[in-house]
Amino acid sequence: MSEAPNNDPVDVLIIGAGASGAAIAWSLTETRMRILCLEQGDWMTPSRYPTTQVDYEAAQFGAFNVNPNVRGLDNDYPVNTADSPIDVLNYNAVGGSTIVYAAHFPRLHPSDFRVRSLDGVADDWPISYDDLDPFFAQNDRVMGVSGLAGDPMYPPKDPPLPPLPLGRVGEVVAGGFDKLGWHWWPSDAAILSQPYDGRDKCLNLNPCSSGCSQGAKASVDITYWPQAIRSGVELKTRCRVREITLDEDGMANGAIYYDAEGRECFQKAEVVIMACNGVGTPRILLNSTSSRFPDGLANRSGLVGRNLMFHPVAYIRGIFEERLDTHRGPQGTCILSKEFYETDTSRGFVRGYDMQVVRGNAGPLVTALQGHHTGQIPWGPGHHEAFRQRFDHSASMVVMAEDLPEAHNRVTLDPELVDSNGIPAPKVSYTLSDNSRRILEHGLARGEEVMRAAGATEVEKTDLLRASGWHLLGTARMGDDPERSVVNSWGRAHDVRNLFVVDGSLFVTAGGVNPTSTIQALALYIGDRMKKNLANLFDD
Amino acid sequence: MDEASSRRLRALLDTILPASDDGRMPSAAELDFSAYLETQAADFQPVLADIMSRFEDGFAEQPLAARVERAREVASADSRAFNKLVFHIYDCYYQNPLVRGLIGTHPAPIFPTGNEIPAGDLTSLAAVQARGKGYRR
Numbered sequence: 001m002s003e004a005p006n007n008d009p010v011d012v013l014i015i016g017a018g019a020s021g022a023a024i025a026w027s028l029t030e031t032r033m034r035i036l037c038l039e040q041g042d043w044m045t046p047s048r049y050p051t052t053q054v055d056y057e058a059a060q061f062g063a064f065n066v067n068p069n070v071r072g073l074d075n076d077y078p079v080n081t082a083d084s085p086i087d088v089l090n091y092n093a094v095g096g097s098t099i100v101y102a103a104h105f106p107r108l109h110p111s112d113f114r115v116r117s118l119d120g121v122a123d124d125w126p127i128s129y130d131d132l133d134p135f136f137a138q139n140d141r142v143m144g145v146s147g148l149a150g151d152p153m154y155p156p157k158d159p160p161l162p163p164l165p166l167g168r169v170g171e172v173v174a175g176g177f178d179k180l181g182w183h184w185w186p187s188d189a190a191i192l193s194q195p196y197d198g199r200d201k202c203l204n205l206n207p208c209s210s211g212c213s214q215g216a217k218a219s220v221d222i223t224y225w226p227q228a229i230r231s232g233v234e235l236k237t238r239c240r241v242r243e244i245t246l247d248e249d250g251m252a253n254g255a256i257y258y259d260a261e262g263r264e265c266f267q268k269a270e271v272v273i274m275a276c277n278g279v280g281t282p283r284i285l286l287n288s289t290s291s292r293f294p295d296g297l298a299n300r301s302g303l304v305g306r307n308l309m310f311h312p313v314a315y316i317r318g319i320f321e322e323r324l325d326t327h328r329g330p331q332g333t334c335i336l337s338k339e340f341y342e343t344d345t346s347r348g349f350v351r352g353y354d355m356q357v358v359r360g361n362a363g364p365l366v367t368a369l370q371g372h373h374t375g376q377i378p379w380g381p382g383h384h385e386a387f388r389q390r391f392d393h394s395a396s397m398v399v400m401a402e403d404l405p406e407a408h409n410r411v412t413l414d415p416e417l418v419d420s421n422g423i424p425a426p427k428v429s430y431t432l433s434d435n436s437r438r439i440l441e442h443g444l445a446r447g448e449e450v451m452r453a454a455g456a457t458e459v460e461k462t463d464l465l466r467a468s469g470w471h472l473l474g475t476a477r478m479g480d481d482p483e484r485s486v487v488n489s490w491g492r493a494h495d496v497r498n499l500f501v502v503d504g505s506l507f508v509t510a511g512g513v514n515p516t517s518t519i520q521a522l523a524l525y526i527g528d529r530m531k532k533n534l535a536n537l538f539d540d
Numbered sequence: 541m542d543e544a545s546s547r548r549l550r551a552l553l554d555t556i557l558p559a560s561d562d563g564r565m566p567s568a569a570e571l572d573f574s575a576y577l578e579t580q581a582a583d584f585q586p587v588l589a590d591i592m593s594r595f596e597d598g599f600a601e602q603p604l605a606a607r608v609e610r611a612r613e614v615a616s617a618d619s620r621a622f623n624k625l626v627f628h629i630y631d632c633y634y635q636n637p638l639v640r641g642l643i644g645t646h647p648a649p650i651f652p653t654g655n656e657i658p659a660g661d662l663t664s665l666a667a668v669q670a671r672g673k674g675y676r677r
């Protein structure tokens with residue numbers, strides 16, 4: 001093995017090149033500090049994404065499976081989810097999970113930041129929707145967000161591009177919502193409905209979850225990163241961080257990582273920013289032990305890894321007599337409903353859920369295989385008729401519940417499982433709460449009503465989708481009280497004054513919508529606060 | 541593969557995906573599964589050989605109903621291997637340009653042609669808006 005190169009010290013070391021790491025790198029470029037990002041994965045090659053190949057659907061079951069335990073690439077780390085009814089899903093590359101995300105791009109609602117004050121549960125955030133509002137807008141511009149202004153479920157906002165087409169699925173299910181007199185609205189999406197900023201518009205290539213060959217979907221390897229790199233940020237790939245190190249004063253002074261050749265290296269830094277997501281960040285903090293922090297870095301509160309929140313998901317599929325071209329279109333949500341988003345305790349639960357109508361992923365292979373596993377499309381005689389009735393004749397809806405923080409839902413280090421560099425793997429222990437279960441039950445019943453109102457002749461329901469750990473939140477929460485939170489209101493660790501967290505770990509509560517717009521707005525907000533406080537960044 | 545083995549494989553393909561009753565959809569045996577195996581599923585070949593060894597010599601000569609019965613027995617004896625077989629037969633079948641044309645989707649790859657989808661009618665959103673502000677602060 002050759003000797004590890006000597007690294008020059010940097011001002012800012014960012015760990016993880018996903019949604020949040022890219023946003024903060026871009027935000028800090030104007031400081032002219034020396035910024036380096038270490039990312040365990042590689043750059044992607046869009047010209048080799050599956051939609052450029054004939055067997056594009058099969059890739060979802062192999063190298064583009066969204067479950068790292070199934071994918072098992074060298075860039076991945078395993079996650080022990082034996083104690084969880086929900087699997088952790090992610091992607092590890094420059095772009096992080098935005099490589100495979102569906103780019104449905106809602107913001108958290110104003111009430112999501114005040115759940116204790118409004119509903120007497122969990123905790124309020126130390127910041128408000130209004131604090132994030134300018135950064136939501138800034139992020140929408142950099143990512144390129146399509147949507148329709150005027151949704152009465154939000155304060156005014158104005159997406160830079162017009163909405164994506166509803167498609168037949170959206171039109172038909174919207175008819176169901178209309179019949180019931182329930183809210184619906186075209187979804188905001190980080191997918192271009194028109195050419196924008198040198199990128200071309202969406203071609204409706206179907207499965208966005210195996211990368212966007214067209215570059216219309218805003219994964220951060222094609223939005224934030226090129227701009228940040230042009231402005232001087234350095235990004236090193238195939239560098240997997242094992243731990244953050246401390247100096248004798250208890251300040252972070254860098255990170256130990258393994259490079260592409262497996263050599264152990266050290267990177268010295270003045271400021272360290274964690275952006276490895278709600279599972280990857282607590283994993284590395286917990287693995288960074290010292291005499292000062294025997295239970296993991298910045299973990300005096302004992303909360304690193306605790307309060308893990310997903311968005312538990314129930315799934316409803318309506319089968320229609322008419323052809324809906326279900327497999328066409330960008331995969332994510334085309335329309336959504338916030339009818340049951342805000343708390344109404346007469347429903348038997350607090351907080352609420354989002355109903356998202358999805359399309360684009362039920363291509364012929366996926367339809368046939370799903371039918372094989374559920375028994376609805378048999379192999380042998382009868383296959384073609386059953387396939388004909390279902391393929392392109394279904395509309396699906398996701399009921400996405402707001403999960404509340406519970407300390408026993410957590411990420412710890414697995415005592416045995418390790419990644420290819422020998423770093424302990426994360427272990428997830430998670431139980432679905434009664435409140436979340438009641439939300440899902442309510443959503444399933446309402447979802448069936450919508451499908452029937454829209455004309456479905458048959459409705460299939462899945463009460464909890466195992467493959468739904470897309471959103472990884474809450475494991476290094478923000479707050480003003482060091483006893484009840486890991487970082488302060490601008491992402492700085494209470495215990496280590498030059499260590500920041502900018503990813504979904506920060507979330508105090510989860511809201512009932514996809515989080516990436518809010519994660520990135522938070523990263524930009526934290527970047528802004530850092531820039532404003534540069535002279536006294538480490539002061540009490 | 542010798543002649544007897546390839547006859548058995550064709551019979552198995554025709555059992556899993558026979559032609560449709562109206563003759564519109566072809567049987568999986570009519571497509572070039574061997575080329576698919578070579579170019580896209582080389583790893584699967586040993587599993588396939590193992591599955592094929594469970595089908596006796598006379599399998600290819602049996603009527604469809606008897607072949608289905610035998611395939612069910614093999615499936616319940618080793619569902620993992622059988623599910624892999626089904627996966628590859630479907631993968632080969634549903635990427636075939638002829639099949640894709642018949643089910644109303646254009647030949648893969650979908651990039652760079654893409655799909656046209658309708659913009660949809662947004663007029664009923666006026667009624668949604670008329671219900672007024674729905675968020676809390």
Ligand SMILES: Cc1cc2nc3c(=O)[nH]c(=O)nc-3n(C[C@H](O)[C@H](O)[C@H](O)COP(=O)(O)OP(=O)(O)OC[C@H]3O[C@@H](n4cnc5c(N)ncnc54)[C@H](O)[C@@H]3O)c2cc1C
Pocket residue numbers: 015016017018019020021038039040041066089090091092093094095096097098100101102103104105106209239240241242275276277278280281284332469470471472503504505514515516517519
């Ligand atoms: C299939 C799927 C669909 C999704 N759809 C949506 C959607 O429609 N809308 C939405 O809002 N959200 C969606 N999400 C979630 C979204 O992708 C995440 O919220 C977002 O990417 C999180 O950003 P992040 O920066 O916290 O982490 P990530 O984007 O996951 O980035 C973390 C990065 O850190 C790197 N890393 C981790 N550990 C180390 C280490 N030790 N050393 C070096 N690098 C490391 C990883 O390789 C990765 O690149 C989806 C996710 C998935 C998996």
